[in-house]
Amino acid sequence: MNIGNVKLATPFVVAPMAGMTDTAFRRLVKRQGGCGLVVTEMVSSEGLVRGIDRTLEYAEYTEEERPVSIQIFGGDPEKMAAAAQIVEGMGADIVDINMGCPVHKIAKHSAGCSLMKQPEHAAKVVAAMARAVKIPVTVKMRAGWNDRSRNAAELARMVEGAGAAAVTIHGRTAEQSYSGSADWDLVSEVASQLRIPVFGSGDCVEPEQVVERLRASGSAAGVSGVLVGRGVLRNPWILAQAADIAAGRPPRHVTxxxxxxxxxxxxxxxxxxxxxxxxxxxxxxxxxxxxxxxxxxxxxxxxxxxxxxxxxxxxxxxxxxxxxxxxxxxxxxxxxxxxxxxxxxxxxx
Ligand SMILES: Cc1cc2nc3c(=O)[nH]c(=O)nc-3n(C[C@H](O)[C@H](O)[C@H](O)COP(=O)(O)O)c2cc1C
The missing domain is CATH 1.10.1200 (Non-ribosomal Peptide Synthetase Peptidyl Carrier Protein; Chain A)
Structure with a gap:
């Protein structure tokens, strides 16, 4: 499958995880096989624009990881566009926008999941970035801010219109944080309404679940791929095992x-x-x-x-x-x- 002109060898993706998915970890997971795309930890657009060393380190990657997506957060369209240009200049294959982080430190600055509360503004951020770079601009969001505002479908349609090349939905609200379970029905519903690829994220801890999520919505309206987060931290072979199962082989045994x-x-x-x-x-x-x-x-x-x-x-x-x-x-x-x-x-x- 493709995101824009970027080809993914498998539909299984290492989800972005702050503090966890650094370049060394991503490389080690990639070496086990089955991985179609890796996403960096979220990186501050402000830090990129100001050239702060620590921020640039979070965006580091190696050739071995390709294709690689650098995820950035921020709420200012111009700064996000400038940061996207920096990411493009660093040679990344994709730039992803964080619209899912519920942490107050991030969300209070109209960044992360609080962008979901301002869909028009969120679309402006996407449009500014899509104008500024040639690489695909993608968006990772949640189901919505809270149960009274589960607007992933509406926002996903808007960001598609603004030039996003793919969307990922983590099927929980910001208020839920990590409680309850991810709503994959919502993920499928969004996928059925968009022309661009839609990825799902949430609660796949066994390789069978990863493949099942793909198959369960495997019709024309289904998800194009699955991001695995905590499952990779528990079992870095999960994507390789999912690829085994998808190819009809037994999942590899890890000693x-x-x-x-x-x-x-x-x-x-x-x-x-x-x-x-x-x-x-x-x-x-x-x-x-x-x-x-x-x-x-x-x-x-x-x-x-x-x-x-x-x-x-x-x-x-x-x-x-x-x-x-x-x-x-x-x-x-x-x-x-x-x-x-x-x-x-x-x-x-
Ligand atoms: C420790 C940790 C850090 C995370 N950091 C990010 C992040 O930087 N950007 C992001 O979009 N999502 C982040 N997430 C959310 C994951 O990408 C994923 O959507 C979520 O954990 C649900 O998937 P899972 O059940 O497979 O873990 C993080 C999750 C965890 C557990």
Missing amino acids: LQERGQFLLDYIDMLLHERIDEREGFRHRAPGTADDGPARGHDRWVINKIRALCSWYSKGLDGGSQLRVRINTAVSISELRDIIGAFFFAPVVA
Whole structure:
């Protein structure tokens, strides 16, 4: 399938997740297969326009991840258009607009999901961006702001008219945040009303569910693809397994060792690839031992692994003990030892 002129090898997409879907994580997921598109964490349009280092880091990606969509947030049409041009200049394949974030810090500035409360203004943002760039402009929204205003269908039609090349609906309202369940009937209803591709998002934690969501609405009016968020954090192989099932193959089996190796690879990539000169961080030579309490960059890596493991450990035998141990690790070497003992230790009869 295509978004504008961008070809997706599969309809399965890594959903944008702030703090989680950094370039290293996206690359590792992509390497497992089955992934048609990755979306970055949301990036501030204001930060892009001002050239703030930290913001530019969030937008970093590698060639291996292509096709890649950079998601930006903001509410000012001119700034969003300027930010879209920066994203295009960075070589991204797609620029996505966040119209789903319910967090007050974002939503209070007419950005994120509060754009859903101002559909005409939201359409102006899309139109300004679509005029400013050649790459496809896409929109990710929720069902609406609250149950009294479930206006995804109306807004989706408006942004299509304003030049959006695809739309994703997370079938919850901003007020719901993550409670209740995603309304996939609404997603299908929106898909039936639009000519551009419509993607659905929400509550796919098993590969069978991902494929089922695609098939359930697999008619001409169905969704074109599925974004998987928390399911990828629990199981980075979920898109590969969904692609297996969609192709009529049994979903690949993932061993405990492979799960452990994923975490070790992620640690290595986070440690050795990121440079933050402002805080004096530097590339550390591979293999450098560090047994002391973590500082600076190491602490950041430990916090990233803790955040991932709060999802990754779910469903694993002994997952809650793993979570507790990871949360008490104070150095990278301790983190590696904990992972080694959990995922690679020979089973004692
Ligand atoms: C930790 C976390 C961070 C998220 N950050 C973003 C974000 O930056 N932009 C966005 O559009 N959606 C974000 N989302 C929403 C997801 O993209 C997705 O739509 C939602 O989690 C529902 O899908 P799921 O049930 O597959 O997780 C985030 C979700 C989570 C759990």
